[in-house]
Amino acid sequence: MVTLAEVAQHAGVSASTVSYVLSGKRSISSTTRTRVEESIRELGYHPNAGARALASSRSNIIALMVPLRTDMYVPVMMEIAIAVATAARAHGYDVLLLTGEEGPDAVRRVAGSGLADAMILMDVELDDERLPLLRGTDQPSVLIGLPADTAGLTCVDLDFRATGALCVEHLALLGHRDIAVIGEAAAVYERHTGFAERTLDGLRSRASELGVRLLHRPCEGGYDAMAATLARVLDERPGTTGFVVQNESAVEPLLALLRQQGRAVPEDVSVVAVCPEQVAVQASVRLTSVAIPAQEMGRSAVEQLVAKLDGRGSDDVVLIAPELTVRASTGPAPAATPA
Amino acid sequence: MVTLAEVAQHAGVSASTVSYVLSGKRSISSTTRTRVEESIRELGYHPNAGARALASSRSNIIALMVPLRTDMYVPVMMEIAIAVATAARAHGYDVLLLTGEEGPDAVRRVAGSGLADAMILMDVELDDERLPLLRGTDQPSVLIGLPADTAGLTCVDLDFRATGALCVEHLALLGHRDIAVIGEAAAVYERHTGFAERTLDGLRSRASELGVRLLHRPCEGGYDAMAATLARVLDERPGTTGFVVQNESAVEPLLALLRQQGRAVPEDVSVVAVCPEQVAVQASVRLTSVAIPAQEMGRSAVEQLVAKLDGRGSDDVVLIAPELTVRASTGPAPAATPA
DNA sequence: AATCGGAGTCGAAGCGCTTCGACAGCCTAT
């Protein structure tokens, strides 16, 4: 393993000079610089991460805590994770992958050991037990998701409230008066995951403003669960003509079931999804949807974090504005059936 | 930030004693040990990762290189990644997430900087450009996936050859004579990703042994692509009664299309999938399938790696035996239609 | 002509930990 000292010797300069060439923290004559750079290349030198971290108390690592639950909105998680890793590299950081398994201890461990300079938390619950720790440490952090109390925290998320409102609005403008919301699995609501509750909030308040009737039902993924949920919904509100779906793995089952029951989309029934772009495009009916901008969320979280690490941070809540793309799954409400 | 020295002082012992309590590398009297442990708890001490890495030249970090392409078999990737992270923690390692983006340079960087003690590579191509580097370094590594030449490498993968064979076999035993294989997107084959080609190998050789006719067609995910592919298949081989699908995002579209064309599953047509358990169970027809054991692959890779790091490693290829679970999507071939 | 300041370089002092050799007790085998 090549060391700084060897590079220095090879280039005929002192170790500190090499260090300054690397960091650019002091001016170096261009002749020396090129000589050193050549030596580095020639010897295939890579600075030792541990030594660097020790001396500078900067690890150049960002910790990313992803939820352990792999059963939910997985592709989104993955996309965010990859976006985070990519964006972090672009700023010279590596990413340490922590699972939610360790829980709050992970925060202590990472902050205490100097393993990472900062952390990004995903899957934040409304009243997350990691938050007090985060507030108590001076380690910069960014949340992807919105807890109930954001004081002193930096958060990045899609504006799910606005998302909910947007969906209702779209359907209402098309004349739908009875809308059913197919939500995430009940467990998600029980855990008080912010995004689910906030979407619901947005849906409900806009619905009442517009005088639209709303029925919300959580739903596990999969065909059978969706079938049961749909049956209950149609039983309770036979006049339902609009659906808002916020559960990737319920989308295709819903479409299949509607088709099977002879309800045409979008002629008889309209469907709006809150899901990744890809799901909306690949579905059997191209779905009108609000995309979950996973990439942007990941990138933006890193940007916020890097800003903080560079001392130009702020405790902001960045809410990404939702965009509704109209595709083939929504249309005017059918003429009201006689009462 | 609490240091070893402070703990030592608090406990009234020398720094080295604290270190030995932590590492267990020398015997310590139980009285001293408990005293030190108490001080550690009381002060909330966490060893500094950088210092530890520098002094011991061990970072206790495993690097995980995941493919950048987020468009393919994503949930499997994620599940593997999480399994790796979890298993690694159980052995005292953290996981550094690298995207494929950097390519071979990432290998150099990680190996050169001592950032990680070892690495796990996913999405290995048959003739992967990272392999020479891996062979050239003394950094332990494990591949998830199988390259063409495994000499000097440790690999973990599902036995996709056997998987292919198993699928054909199952259909052949049920009397199917004309089988169509719906594969991954063409790009996957063009990249010479091992698993896709090896599945095909297994399918073909077993098919010819059993005298079954096989038609293989790559297919992008999604409804439209599947529709086009299915049309071509049925045009070319109208007598097709068995399908093997190795493409998660083609599964549901295929089922929907068959239904739509009045071909009942499993009465008229049988479908076997190679996909994660969850997909098979949640599909609109519960699918007979060979599961992709993501968890086990991740866990096993870590196990191999840790063994290597502890000096009891071997350059093995661990092929996980496929298991075919019969569900509701396969049945006896219908009576042959008159010629 | 004397002074000042910036540019460029060096040496040395750590950063917090591991680990090696040394040593003081104590027990056991001769």
Next chain:
DNA sequence: ATAGGCTGTCGAAGCGCTTCGACTCCGATT
């Protein structure tokens, strides 16, 4: 009784890097 071997502890020497102060030139300022 004495040598030998354990056990438990300590001190000191790094690990490879960053960074601070100091020093040397050299051109620009008065």
